[in-house]
Every structure is written in structure tokens, then in C-alpha cells.
Amino acid sequence: MNRLIPSLIPSIAPFLGAALLASAVSVASAADAWPDLNQPGAIVLFRHATAPGIGDPANFKLNDCPTQRNLDDTGRAEARKLGEQFRSRKINVGAVLSSQWCRTRDTARLAFGNEAVKDEPAFNSFFGRSSGISDAQTAQARAILVRWRGPGTLVVVTHQVNITALTGVNPTSAEGVVVRPAADGSLQVMGSVTP
Template sequence: MRPLARLLFATWLCFVAMASLAADAWTELAKPGAIVLFRHATAPGVGDPQNFRLDDCSTQRNLNEQGRAESRRLGEQFRQRGVAIGAVLSSQWCRTRETARLAFGDRVRDEPAFNSFFGRAADDRSAQTERARRILREWKGPGVLVVVTHQVNITGLTDHGAMSAEGVVVEPTAKGPFRVVANLQP
């Protein structure tokens, strides 16, 4: 019975820790100039097909119903908590745009600095990541800056990954990767 009790206690501690991280995320998002980077919601697969075209969603990997539900939940969480949103930036990929629009409505603005660079040369990645860093460092509010982007971009900016529809609340640093202060799950 003791091993079962320890397992149950450990499980309970994990839930308490996860709830604490989420609570911390909402506290962080209430601060002036807050920034959250979201990975697009669930879009089955990896990368994009060979015939991928940015201007044609039918050639891209797109959200499935689970991804659409995750996106709607994200927006609902922000509305329920009364989070003031200052701006919503999105990669130009259809899955990021759809995630952002389902969550945050028509206020979404395309920002190519947050486009995926999956499979691109290191020099291209570095230049694009630096453009994204500049945008984030310039944000002062009012409200939260919400960015919907891709896992490779989040890793490039923070040295941390993100699951589908996961939010990473960040603080700018003087140089290098942004500091992750909290995570949000849909």
C-alpha cells in the first residue's frame, strides 16, 4: 500500500505544481508589457508538404477539429480572466492565423518575422529570429502582446520548445534568448 500512497501523493504534487504554473502565467500576463508566444494549435503532421504555398491553405498542414477546439479554449481563458490584449501578431501560415483568429478574433495582424523557418539555412533563421527579438523587445503595451507562431521560432527565441497550443510567457533579456517565466496550456 505504501508505494500506491507515494504514487498518489506524487501525482497530487504534479497537479498542484501545474496549477501553480498556470496561476503564475496569468499573474505574469497582468503585468504591463507582458508577452506570450503561442505555438499554433494541433495541426497533424510535421512541416509542410512539398507543394506548400503560403498563399494557398489547401497546400499546407492545417488545424484539425482538436486544434480548433484548443484555439477557442485559449480565447475563452483570456476572456474569462479579463486579460487586456494590446496586439495579436501571427505568422502568415494558415494554421497560425486560424489559431489566432479563433482565439482572439479579427484583431490579428500578420508578422513575417514569426513565419516558420523549419528546414531553412542557419543564416536565414538567425536573421529572422533577430527581427522577431527586436519586435518583442520594443513591446511596452498597453496590454499583452500575443504572438502565434511555430515551435522552431519559439525555440529560436527562448531555447525552449512548446507543445501545440501551448503559450510561453517571456521576458526580454539584454542579449540572447528570452527568459521563460511561465507556461499556459489550452
């Protein structure tokens, strides 16, 4: 029996290494990153707060909120709590960019105020669209992020598909993924924050 264990180690070592790496990645992405938002040039990508459903209705129109999936009471409370977290932690917000969808605008406005929010189409949802469109839009979004130098934290309110394309992280509603641009133009995930 003792001779069997050493002979199995070389055959299972790659699987153990992969499991440990996956474990480390999930721990890193789950880290509470609120302190990172006080660092110069900080960036956080928030998925909009809770808006029940998936995608948008068939009659969706960009400038007509009743045709869209919108925040419910839980989502509005989450958005307000996000703003409270930033204020209580004294995080200096340098800019707030939002997708043009009503649920992202509402999340951003409830958290940071109407005047602070600026529409940025590079962060619009591309759910259900071709990979060519999503790739081009992700490249535009990444270019905006890697240029950010502050002052203050850049807050982006967008959609799950956009954040996953940029970071590989699949955030829950109202979760923020904190990133730092790397020298090669990629985005290093520092952790996440929730209301």
C-alpha cells in the same frame, strides 16, 4: 565504506549541480504563468494549435491553405479555448501578431477574432531552412519583442522552431511561452500557459 563516500563527492558534485540546474530550469519553464499576462508589457509566444503532421507538404504555397498543414477539430477547439481563457481571466490583449501560415492565422483568429490579428513575417516558420535565414529572422522577431511596452499583452502565434530559437523551450501545440525582455536584449522565460 564511510571513507569511500566522502572521496566520491568531489567527483560527482559537477554532475549533481548540472542535474539540479536542469531540474530548476524545467520547473521554471513549466510554471503556470497566466498571472504574468496581467503585468504591464507582458508577452506570450503561442505555438499554433494542433495541426497533424510535421512541416508542410511538398506543394506548399503561402497563400493557399489547402496546400498547407492545417488545424484539425482538436486544434480549432484548442484555439477557441485559448480565447476563452484570456476573456475569463480578463487579460487585456494589446496586439496579436501571427505568422502568415494558415494554421497560425486560424489559431489567432479563432482565439481573438479576425480584426485583432496582424500578419508579421518575422514569425513565419523557418523549419528546414538554413541557419543563416533562421538566425536573421530570429533577430528580427527578438527586436519586435524587446520593443513591446504595451498597453496590454502582446500575443504572438507562431511555430515551434521559432519559439525554441527565441527561448530554448520546445512548446506543445497551443502552448504559450510567457517571456519578459531583459536589459541585455535577451528574453527571460516566466513560464507557460495552455488552453
